Amino acid sequence: MADHGLARLIAEHQRKTRDSYRDIAERGGDALKKTMVGALATTDRPAMPKPEVLEALAHALGLPVEQVTLAAAESAGHAVPPEVHVYRERVPDSDEQVIMAGYERLSPDKRKALLALVKSMADDV
Template identity: 35%
Template structure:
Protein backbone atom coordinates (compact mmCIF):
# COMPACT_ATOMS: atom_id res chain seq x y z
CA UNK A 1 0.00 0.00 0.00
CA UNK A 2 1.37 3.42 -0.93
CA UNK A 3 1.60 6.37 1.47
CA UNK A 4 -1.17 8.09 -0.48
CA UNK A 5 -3.46 5.05 -0.14
CA UNK A 6 -2.75 4.88 3.57
CA UNK A 7 -3.62 8.59 3.88
CA UNK A 8 -6.85 7.94 1.96
CA UNK A 9 -7.88 5.46 4.68
CA UNK A 10 -6.57 7.44 7.64
CA UNK A 11 -9.36 9.20 9.60
CA UNK A 12 -6.94 12.05 10.48
CA UNK A 13 -7.41 13.38 6.93
CA UNK A 14 -11.23 13.19 6.74
CA UNK A 15 -11.95 16.92 7.03
CA UNK A 16 -9.31 17.77 4.42
CA UNK A 17 -10.80 15.08 2.14
CA UNK A 18 -14.28 16.55 2.57
CA UNK A 19 -13.10 20.05 1.60
CA UNK A 20 -10.89 18.82 -1.26
CA UNK A 21 -13.68 16.65 -2.67
CA UNK A 22 -16.03 19.65 -2.60
CA UNK A 23 -13.42 21.74 -4.43
CA UNK A 24 -12.85 19.01 -7.00
CA UNK A 25 -16.56 18.62 -7.71
CA UNK A 26 -17.50 22.31 -7.73
CA UNK A 27 -14.31 24.14 -8.68
CA UNK A 28 -14.73 26.34 -5.60
CA UNK A 29 -11.65 27.99 -4.14
CA UNK A 30 -11.06 28.22 -0.40
CA UNK A 31 -12.06 31.88 -0.73
CA UNK A 32 -15.41 30.87 -2.32
CA UNK A 33 -16.09 28.48 0.55
CA UNK A 34 -15.10 31.10 3.11
CA UNK A 35 -17.32 33.76 1.56
CA UNK A 36 -20.38 31.50 1.44
CA UNK A 37 -19.82 30.39 5.05
CA UNK A 38 -19.08 33.91 6.30
CA UNK A 39 -15.82 32.63 7.76
CA UNK A 40 -12.24 33.89 7.28
CA UNK A 41 -10.27 32.13 4.56
CA UNK A 42 -7.51 31.50 7.10
CA UNK A 43 -9.99 29.49 9.19
CA UNK A 44 -10.96 27.37 6.19
CA UNK A 45 -7.26 26.80 5.51
CA UNK A 46 -6.73 25.80 9.15
CA UNK A 47 -9.67 23.39 9.08
CA UNK A 48 -8.40 21.90 5.80
CA UNK A 49 -4.98 21.27 7.29
CA UNK A 50 -4.30 17.57 7.78
CA UNK A 51 -4.01 16.20 11.29
CA UNK A 52 -5.85 18.70 13.50
CA UNK A 53 -4.57 18.53 17.07
CA UNK A 54 -7.91 19.40 18.69
CA UNK A 55 -11.57 19.59 17.84
CA UNK A 56 -12.39 22.95 16.18
CA UNK A 57 -15.09 25.22 17.60
CA UNK A 58 -18.59 24.15 16.66
CA UNK A 59 -19.43 27.61 15.26
CA UNK A 60 -16.51 27.35 12.81
CA UNK A 61 -17.64 23.91 11.71
CA UNK A 62 -21.18 25.17 11.16
CA UNK A 63 -19.86 28.05 9.04
CA UNK A 64 -17.67 25.63 7.07
CA UNK A 65 -20.72 23.42 6.50
CA UNK A 66 -22.62 26.44 5.15
CA UNK A 67 -19.69 27.31 2.90
CA UNK A 68 -19.58 23.76 1.55
CA UNK A 69 -23.36 23.40 1.34
CA UNK A 70 -23.14 20.26 3.50
CA UNK A 71 -25.20 19.32 6.55
CA UNK A 72 -23.57 20.41 9.82
CA UNK A 73 -23.46 16.79 10.99
CA UNK A 74 -21.27 15.62 8.10
CA UNK A 75 -18.69 18.35 8.75
CA UNK A 76 -18.70 17.77 12.52
CA UNK A 77 -18.26 14.02 11.93
CA UNK A 78 -15.33 14.65 9.56
CA UNK A 79 -13.74 17.02 12.09
CA UNK A 80 -14.14 14.45 14.87
CA UNK A 81 -12.45 11.83 12.73
CA UNK A 82 -9.65 14.26 11.90
CA UNK A 83 -9.06 15.56 15.42
CA UNK A 84 -9.36 12.37 17.41
CA UNK A 85 -9.79 9.41 15.05
CA UNK A 86 -13.44 9.01 16.08
CA UNK A 87 -15.63 7.18 13.60
CA UNK A 88 -19.32 6.53 13.56
CA UNK A 89 -20.46 3.31 11.97
CA UNK A 90 -24.25 3.39 12.22
CA UNK A 91 -26.21 5.01 9.44
CA UNK A 92 -29.26 7.16 9.91
CA UNK A 93 -31.58 7.09 6.94
CA UNK A 94 -33.77 10.08 6.12
CA UNK A 95 -37.45 9.87 7.02
CA UNK A 96 -38.55 10.97 3.53
CA UNK A 97 -39.62 7.80 1.65
CA UNK A 98 -38.38 9.20 -1.68
CA UNK A 99 -34.91 9.83 -0.25
CA UNK A 100 -34.89 6.35 1.34
CA UNK A 101 -35.80 4.78 -2.01
CA UNK A 102 -33.01 6.64 -3.79
CA UNK A 103 -30.47 5.50 -1.20
CA UNK A 104 -31.75 1.91 -1.34
CA UNK A 105 -31.16 1.73 -5.10
CA UNK A 106 -27.70 3.33 -5.21
CA UNK A 107 -26.00 -0.05 -4.86
CA UNK A 108 -27.58 -1.19 -8.14
CA UNK A 109 -25.97 1.57 -10.21
CA UNK A 110 -22.73 1.32 -12.15
CA UNK A 111 -19.90 3.87 -11.95
CA UNK A 112 -21.12 5.86 -14.97
CA UNK A 113 -24.64 6.12 -13.57
CA UNK A 114 -23.34 7.22 -10.17
CA UNK A 115 -21.19 9.89 -11.84
CA UNK A 116 -24.24 11.16 -13.74
CA UNK A 117 -26.38 11.34 -10.61
CA UNK A 118 -23.62 13.10 -8.68
CA UNK A 119 -23.23 15.69 -11.44
CA UNK A 120 -26.99 16.26 -11.48
CA UNK A 121 -27.22 16.66 -7.69
CA UNK A 122 -24.24 19.06 -7.62
CA UNK A 123 -25.85 21.08 -10.43
CA UNK A 124 -29.11 21.35 -8.46
CA UNK A 125 -27.23 22.33 -5.30
CA UNK A 126 -25.41 25.14 -7.15
CA UNK A 127 -28.68 26.39 -8.63
CA UNK A 128 -30.30 26.51 -5.19
CA UNK A 129 -27.63 28.73 -3.60
Protein backbone atom coordinates (compact mmCIF):
# COMPACT_ATOMS: atom_id res chain seq x y z
CA MET A 1 0.00 0.00 0.00
CA ALA A 2 1.15 3.50 -0.78
CA ASP A 3 1.69 5.94 2.09
CA HIS A 4 -0.14 9.14 1.22
CA GLY A 5 -3.32 10.87 2.33
CA LEU A 6 -5.70 9.36 -0.20
CA ALA A 7 -4.38 5.84 0.36
CA ARG A 8 -4.80 6.32 4.12
CA LEU A 9 -8.41 7.50 3.73
CA ILE A 10 -9.26 4.46 1.62
CA ALA A 11 -7.43 2.06 3.95
CA GLU A 12 -9.12 3.54 7.03
CA HIS A 13 -12.51 3.16 5.39
CA GLN A 14 -11.72 -0.45 4.50
CA ARG A 15 -10.51 -1.20 8.01
CA LYS A 16 -13.74 0.13 9.51
CA THR A 17 -16.20 -1.28 6.98
CA ARG A 18 -14.37 -4.26 5.45
CA ASP A 19 -15.31 -2.86 2.04
CA SER A 20 -13.35 -4.05 -0.98
CA TYR A 21 -12.26 -1.73 -3.79
CA ARG A 22 -15.27 -3.08 -5.70
CA ASP A 23 -17.64 -2.19 -2.83
CA ILE A 24 -16.26 1.33 -2.68
CA ALA A 25 -16.53 1.73 -6.46
CA GLU A 26 -20.12 0.49 -6.49
CA ARG A 27 -21.08 2.90 -3.73
CA GLY A 28 -19.48 5.73 -5.72
CA GLY A 29 -21.58 5.16 -8.82
CA ASP A 30 -20.67 5.37 -12.50
CA ALA A 31 -17.78 7.82 -12.06
CA LEU A 32 -15.80 5.37 -9.92
CA LYS A 33 -14.31 2.04 -11.03
CA LYS A 34 -12.72 -0.73 -8.95
CA THR A 35 -9.38 -0.39 -10.76
CA MET A 36 -9.43 3.37 -10.15
CA VAL A 37 -9.97 2.92 -6.39
CA GLY A 38 -7.19 0.33 -6.32
CA ALA A 39 -4.80 2.60 -8.20
CA LEU A 40 -5.55 5.56 -5.93
CA ALA A 41 -4.88 3.36 -2.90
CA THR A 42 -1.68 1.69 -4.13
CA THR A 43 0.09 4.11 -6.49
CA ASP A 44 2.88 6.04 -4.78
CA ARG A 45 1.99 9.37 -6.40
CA PRO A 46 -1.36 9.12 -8.19
CA ALA A 47 -2.45 11.76 -10.67
CA MET A 48 -5.05 14.22 -9.44
CA PRO A 49 -8.47 12.66 -10.13
CA LYS A 50 -11.17 14.52 -12.03
CA PRO A 51 -13.73 16.41 -9.90
CA GLU A 52 -16.47 13.86 -10.60
CA VAL A 53 -14.18 11.07 -9.37
CA LEU A 54 -13.37 13.02 -6.19
CA GLU A 55 -17.08 13.57 -5.55
CA ALA A 56 -17.87 9.90 -6.15
CA LEU A 57 -15.01 8.76 -3.91
CA ALA A 58 -16.05 11.15 -1.14
CA HIS A 59 -19.61 9.84 -1.38
CA ALA A 60 -18.40 6.23 -1.32
CA LEU A 61 -16.15 6.83 1.70
CA GLY A 62 -18.76 8.92 3.52
CA LEU A 63 -16.38 11.87 3.76
CA PRO A 64 -16.61 15.54 2.83
CA VAL A 65 -15.48 16.14 -0.76
CA GLU A 66 -13.14 18.85 0.58
CA GLN A 67 -11.30 16.30 2.71
CA VAL A 68 -10.93 13.85 -0.18
CA THR A 69 -9.84 16.65 -2.54
CA LEU A 70 -7.19 17.83 -0.09
CA ALA A 71 -5.89 14.29 0.38
CA ALA A 72 -5.81 13.77 -3.39
CA ALA A 73 -3.95 17.03 -3.99
CA GLU A 74 -1.33 16.20 -1.38
CA SER A 75 -1.06 12.64 -2.70
CA ALA A 76 -0.46 13.96 -6.22
CA GLY A 77 2.36 16.14 -4.90
CA HIS A 78 0.59 19.51 -4.94
CA ALA A 79 1.40 22.01 -2.21
CA VAL A 80 -1.59 22.69 0.02
CA PRO A 81 -1.62 25.87 2.15
CA PRO A 82 -1.75 25.21 5.90
CA GLU A 83 -5.02 27.10 6.34
CA VAL A 84 -6.96 24.44 4.41
CA HIS A 85 -5.69 21.55 6.51
CA VAL A 86 -8.86 21.68 8.61
CA TYR A 87 -10.15 18.71 6.59
CA ARG A 88 -7.05 16.58 6.94
CA GLU A 89 -7.71 14.91 10.27
CA ARG A 90 -11.50 14.49 10.28
CA VAL A 91 -12.40 10.89 9.51
CA PRO A 92 -15.87 9.75 10.56
CA ASP A 93 -15.88 7.05 13.20
CA SER A 94 -17.34 3.63 12.41
CA ASP A 95 -20.81 4.54 13.74
CA GLU A 96 -20.96 7.56 11.42
CA GLN A 97 -19.85 5.46 8.47
CA VAL A 98 -22.49 2.82 9.17
CA ILE A 99 -25.17 5.51 9.43
CA MET A 100 -24.07 7.21 6.21
CA ALA A 101 -23.80 3.91 4.31
CA GLY A 102 -27.24 2.86 5.57
CA TYR A 103 -28.75 6.21 4.62
CA GLU A 104 -27.82 5.62 0.99
CA ARG A 105 -29.97 2.48 0.92
CA LEU A 106 -33.10 4.10 2.39
CA SER A 107 -36.16 5.02 0.35
CA PRO A 108 -37.00 8.74 0.11
CA ASP A 109 -39.81 8.30 2.67
CA LYS A 110 -37.50 6.59 5.12
CA ARG A 111 -34.88 9.31 4.60
CA LYS A 112 -37.48 11.95 5.51
CA ALA A 113 -38.44 9.99 8.63
CA LEU A 114 -34.81 9.62 9.66
CA LEU A 115 -34.17 13.33 9.11
CA ALA A 116 -37.18 14.22 11.28
CA LEU A 117 -35.93 11.88 14.01
CA VAL A 118 -32.41 13.34 13.95
CA LYS A 119 -33.75 16.90 14.03
CA SER A 120 -35.99 16.14 17.00
CA MET A 121 -33.17 14.44 18.87
CA ALA A 122 -30.72 17.26 18.10
CA ASP A 123 -33.20 19.79 19.51
CA ASP A 124 -33.07 17.94 22.83
CA VAL A 125 -29.30 18.36 23.09
